Amino acid sequence: MSVSTVSKALNDNGRMAADTRERIKNLAAEIGFRPNALARGLLSNRSFTVGLLTNDTYGRFTLPVMAGVSEALVDHGVSVFLCAIEDDPALGKIHVDAMLDKQVDGIIATGKRVDRSLPVDLAGLPVPVVYAFTKGEPGSVTLTSDDGHGARLAAERLKKMGRKRLLHITGPLEFTSAVERAEAFRAVAGGGAPVLHGVWSEAWGHEAIDRIWNTGGERPDGIFCGNDQIARGVVDALRERGVRVPEDVSVIGFDNWEIMAAQTRPPLTTVDMNLKELGREAGLMVLALAEGRTIEPGLRKLPCRLVVRDSCGGGGRQN
Amino acid sequence: MSVSTVSKALNDNGRMAADTRERIKNLAAEIGFRPNALARGLLSNRSFTVGLLTNDTYGRFTLPVMAGVSEALVDHGVSVFLCAIEDDPALGKIHVDAMLDKQVDGIIATGKRVDRSLPVDLAGLPVPVVYAFTKGEPGSVTLTSDDGHGARLAAERLKKMGRKRLLHITGPLEFTSAVERAEAFRAVAGGGAPVLHGVWSEAWGHEAIDRIWNTGGERPDGIFCGNDQIARGVVDALRERGVRVPEDVSVIGFDNWEIMAAQTRPPLTTVDMNLKELGREAGLMVLALAEGRTIEPGLRKLPCRLVVRDSCGGGGRQN
DNA sequence: TTGAAAGCGTTACCAG
DNA sequence: CTGGTAACGCTTTCAA
Numbered sequence: 315m316s317v318s319t320v321s322k323a324l325n326d327n328g329r330m331a332a333d334t335r336e337r338i339k340n341l342a343a344e345i346g347f348r349p350n351a352l353a354r355g356l357l358s359n360r361s362f363t364v365g366l367l368t369n370d371t372y373g374r375f376t377l378p379v380m381a382g383v384s385e386a387l388v389d390h391g392v393s394v395f396l397c398a399i400e401d402d403p404a405l406g407k408i409h410v411d412a413m414l415d416k417q418v419d420g421i422i423a424t425g426k427r428v429d430r431s432l433p434v435d436l437a438g439l440p441v442p443v444v445y446a447f448t449k450g451e452p453g454s455v456t457l458t459s460d461d462g463h464g465a466r467l468a469a470e471r472l473k474k475m476g477r478k479r480l481l482h483i484t485g486p487l488e489f490t491s492a493v494e495r496a497e498a499f500r501a502v503a504g505g506g507a508p509v510l511h512g513v514w515s516e517a518w519g520h521e522a523i524d525r526i527w528n529t530g531g532e533r534p535d536g537i538f539c540g541n542d543q544i545a546r547g548v549v550d551a552l553r554e555r556g557v558r559v560p561e562d563v564s565v566i567g568f569d570n571w572e573i574m575a576a577q578t579r580p581p582l583t584t585v586d587m588n589l590k591e592l593g594r595e596a597g598l599m600v601l602a603l604a605e606g607r608t609i610e611p612g613l614r615k616l617p618c619r620l621v622v623r624d625s626c627g628g629g630g631r632q633n
Numbered sequence: 634m635s636v637s638t639v640s641k642a643l644n645d646n647g648r649m650a651a652d653t654r655e656r657i658k659n660l661a662a663e664i665g666f667r668p669n670a671l672a673r674g675l676l677s678n679r680s681f682t683v684g685l686l687t688n689d690t691y692g693r694f695t696l697p698v699m700a701g702v703s704e705a706l707v708d709h710g711v712s713v714f715l716c717a718i719e720d721d722p723a724l725g726k727i728h729v730d731a732m733l734d735k736q737v738d739g740i741i742a743t744g745k746r747v748d749r750s751l752p753v754d755l756a757g758l759p760v761p762v763v764y765a766f767t768k769g770e771p772g773s774v775t776l777t778s779d780d781g782h783g784a785r786l787a788a789e790r791l792k793k794m795g796r797k798r799l800l801h802i803t804g805p806l807e808f809t810s811a812v813e814r815a816e817a818f819r820a821v822a823g824g825g826a827p828v829l830h831g832v833w834s835e836a837w838g839h840e841a842i843d844r845i846w847n848t849g850g851e852r853p854d855g856i857f858c859g860n861d862q863i864a865r866g867v868v869d870a871l872r873e874r875g876v877r878v879p880e881d882v883s884v885i886g887f888d889n890w891e892i893m894a895a896q897t898r899p900p901l902t903t904v905d906m907n908l909k910e911l912g913r914e915a916g917l918m919v920l921a922l923a924e925g926r927t928i929e930p931g932l933r934k935l936p937c938r939l940v941v942r943d944s945c946g947g948g949g950r951q952n
Numbered sequence: 953t954t955g956a957a958a959g960c961g962t963t964a965c966c967a968g
Numbered sequence: 969c970t971g972g973t974a975a976c977g978c979t980t981t982c983a984a
Contacts, residue, residue, distance in 0.1 A: 316971045321963055328964090330969055351734040352680060353961035355671045356976045363735065366715070371700055381690055384717050388724070393731050396685075396715035398703050405707070412712050415670040416682070516896045543896070550869075577835045577862070635955045640979055647980090649953055672977035675960045 324349070355417060364600050365395040365413035367406070369433065369448075370426035374571050375589060379424045379446055382593025390601060392419070399434065406434030414440070420600035423448050424593075428458050429490035442603030446596035447589065455603070456613045457596050459587035461491045462498035464618030468538045468566040468585055469502035471620060475564050475628050477536030480507050483522045483548060484540025485514040492540055495568070499538055514540065519547025527555060535563050542567040542574040545582050549625060553579070560627035570621045580624035592616050643668070674736060683919050684714040684732035686725070688752065688767075689745035693890050694908060698743045698765055701912025709920055711738070718753065725753030733759070739919035742767050743912075747777050748809035761922030765915035766908065774922070775932045776915050778906035780810045781817035783937030787857045787885040787904055788821035790939055794883050794947050796855030799826050802841045802867060803859025804833040811859055814887070818857055833859065838866020846874055854882050861886040861893040864901050868944060872898070879946030889940045899943035911935050 315338070322328040323338035341347075355361040366383055370376035384394050395418065397409035413421060420441050423432050425448030436443045437451045450456035465482075472480055480503040485492045496509045512518035519539060526533060539545035545567030549559050559565050559580060567575060570586035595616070599609055634657070641647040642657035660666075674680040685702055689695035703713050714737065716728035732740060739760050742751050744767030755762045756770045769775035784801075791799055799822040804811045815828045831837035838858060845852060858864035864886030868878050878884050878899060886894060886903035894901040914935070918928055941947075 317961085318963075318965095318972075319970060322970090325963080328969085334969080348730070348734050350675070350736060350961050352671045352674045352736050353976085354963075356669070356675060356961080356978090357963055359976085361671060363714075365712075371696075377690075377696075380715065381717055384715065388716075388727060388731070391731060393684075393714045393716070393728075393735060395712045396699065396703065397707075397712070398700055408707060409712075411667070412707070412710060415667050416712060417669060417671050517898075543892075554873075573862075579836075636978075637956075637980080638954060641954090644979080647953090653953080669977050672960085673979080675962090675977085676979055678960085 359417070360419055360604070361417040362390075362392045363395060363416060363418050364392055364597070364604070365397055365409075365418045365421045366424065367397050367399060367409065367413075367421060367432060367434070367436075368424045369399055369401050369406075370424070371398050371400055373426050374569065375426050375447055376424055378589035379593035379596070382590035382595075383422055383446075383597040384593075385590070386594040386597035387601065392597075392601065399432065401433050403433040406432060410434055410436070410439070419604035420444065422446055422596050422600055423450070424596075425449075427489070427491075428461075442600055444596050444600045444603070446592055450613075453611050455599060455609055455611050457592050457599070458613065458615050459589065459592060460615035460617050461494040463615070464568060464585040464587060465495035465498035465538070466502055467618060467620045468568070469499050471566060471583070471626060472536035472538060472564055473502065475536065475560075475626060477564050479532060479534045480504075480536045480538065481526075481534035482507065482509040482538045482540070483519060483544055484509065484511060485544075487511050495540060508534075512544075514543060516543045516547035516550070519544035519549075520551045521547075523548055523551035523555070527557075537563060537565045539565065539567050542569045542571045542578075542582055542584055545584065545625070546574055546578045549578055549580070549582070559625050564626040566620075566626050575621070575623065578625065583623045583626035584621055585618050586621050587618050588616055678736075679738055679923070680736040681709075681711045682714060682735060682737050683711055683916070683923070684716055684728070684737045684740045686716050686718060686728065686732075686740060686742045686751060686753070686755075687744060688718055688720050688725075689743070690717045690719055692745050693888065694745050694766055695743055697908035698912035698915070701909035701914075702741055702765075702916040703912075704909070705913040705916035706920065711916075711920065718751065720752050722752040725751060729753060729755070729758070738923035739763065741765055741915050741919055742769070743915075744768075746808070746810075747780075761919055763915050763919045763922070765911055769932075772930050774918060774928055774930050776911050776918070777932065777934050778908065778911060779934035779936050780813040782934070783887060783904040783906060784814035784817035784857070785821055786937060786939045787887070788818050790885060790902070790945060791855035791857060791883055792821065794855065794879075794945060796883050798851060798853045799823075799855045799857065800845075800853035801826065801828040801857045801859070802838060802863055803828065803830060804863075806830050814859060827853075831863075833862060835862045835866035835869070838863035838868075839870045840866075842867055842870035842874070846876075856882060856884045858884065858886050861888045861890045861897075861901055861903055864903065864944070865893055865897045868897055868899070868901070878944050883945040885939075885945050894940070894942065897944065902942045902945035903940055904937050905940050906937050907935055 323335040399406040431449040445456040567582040567584035575582040642654040718725040750768040764775040801818045886901040889905035
């Protein structure tokens with residue numbers, strides 16, 4: 315029995331007697347034959363391998379993205395090289411070179427900030443590149459979450475709960491996502507709705523509440539926080555002051571960082587950026603590109619979703 | 634100029650005129666020549682690739698392990714396939730098969746629990762396997778953190794701070810790590826020192842403190858917690874009761890889960906399992922095995938280290 | 953000191 | 969319907 319015959323049998327190629335094919339397949343299965351992907355790749359110029367580059371070592375953003383990528387690609391027999399490059403350009407280059415040497419079919423770049431790019435130049439590479447949750451080159455294929463949409467979801471929910479005096483406590487103005495969320499929040503809450511910019515920490519949530527409650531001014535009855543850590547600080551600070559959540563004040567977070575959102579008392583209603591889905595799409599896109607299909611370049615913003623727990627009221631837990 | 638000459642020049646092989654070699658190398662660099670790793674692997678039977686299998690999608694344990702593995706191997710030109718298999722045996726098999734097809738030089742198995750194994754059989758594979766922070770087959774090469782050592786570090790620290798009435802609040806008895814830490818704690822604190830088993834959550838830390846302070850019994854002045862979440866619950870509960878940390882009670886956590894430990898008020902002194910180092914060692918070990926070097930099988934326990942912040946007193950921050 | 957040839961494990965093509 | 973042969977890009981061996 316010749317190798318070429320076996321090859322054809324196993325790949326359902328060419329014309330041959332059905333029973334020969336059957337016999338070969340059975341025998342192959344029996345002896346546990348596995349075709350060598352390296353040899354196959356040498357011929358086909360496809361390694362069924364993609365690289366995932368990240369400078370997030372590894373925050374809660376990259377994690378779900380990676381899970382989505384891997385999940386989408388495993389069905390296509392594609393494996394994922396994980397490359398953590400910190401913020402080190404030299405390390406980035408080493409990893410990119412290694413991936414190129416290994417003939418990856420494509421590269422997905424991801425990070426911890428949508429408005430920063432990785433410390434490595436991915437333009438002009440001989441393989442397709444997709445940017446997911448990190449800033450891409452002009453004219454590249456880029457996927458991000460729709461921060462404005464998420465913020466709208468939150469603000470609308472607060473209004474639907476009958477909250478009138480809405481407040482947004484969020485991160486620094488240098489973050490595009492903070493700005494976009496704030497804009498969307500104001501669009502729903504009214505242009506005069508206050509927005510407090512600080513840092514992305516619990517401590518800032520605490521401080522913001524202290525500041526407001528100690529000042530004589532109007533107190534909010536609905537607070538949308540820029541992330542779950544801030545929300546946790548806010549909820550804790552309110553509780554310490556005897557303000558009840560959600561009876562007196564509704565609070566909504568952002569990120570749906572399970573371990574934080576679920577452990578807060580009460581558990582946080584929060585915006586989920588669907589990062590796993592984002593990863594999945596990114597995976598499918600590099601794959602398409604690798605197979606020569608063409609994908610319209612540009613920035614795609616994926617919708618968010620609201621995960622309802624207890625901190626906003628009205629919901630019941632449905633997560 | 635023939636391919637074989639070029640090959641020899643680039644690999645510093647064979648004998649040839651130094652200047653010819655130089656000339657070839659320069660030219661190669663100039664045109665950006667990169668040898669095809671697939672072709673090279675076909676010949677050498679080494680793909681310079683290892684697989685990292687995990688069922689932790691992806692908790693704070695697997696993350697540092699992965700970082701360590703990647704860091705150790707990148708220096709050797711080895712790339713890492715990341716395979717998240719959840720707890721699904723079928724998915725596990727798919728990933729293992731994919732890795733084998735791609736001729737990985739070895740596999741590292743890691744997970745979220747030291748006393749459970751992955752839902753996939755890695756015995757009898759044609760490539761070396763190293764287990765890191767997950768249970769390995771009998772006779773395998775396995776790396777774990779030394780839970781007893783970590784607990785001793787914590788208990789000794791509490792004693793050194795002059796604490797006399799030590800208490801350990803930790804997770805369920807079914808976890809080997811909880812049991813080992815408790816034993817080591819008792820060995821230092823005295824056999825009569827109380828240990829409270831519950832779950833690994835903030836809420837349990839809270840509840841334990843409530844229970845103790847509401848009962849008439851003796852109150853601890855030094856508390857060692859089974860993880861940082863419990864410690865956070867404990868610290869919060871104490872503060873809510875007006876008990877000062879660390880002035881009245883010293884608290885030490887476990888895991889050094891930055892985002893939790895650093896944001897607690899006061900920041901947590903806690904035990905770090907050195908998981909990144911563990912990952913690094915695991916990486917180096919598969920590599921050694923892949924290169925035919927031999928490694929004594931058995932369970933290796935790596936030491937922990939105490940990260941001193943403010944919750945125990947006496948330290949100052951040195952992290 | 954250099955080059956030609958064989959071979960790694962596949963697949964595609966074309967003769968038999 | 970089946971099998972031989974070339975080719976993928978590289979390294980190694982051996983002859984020139």
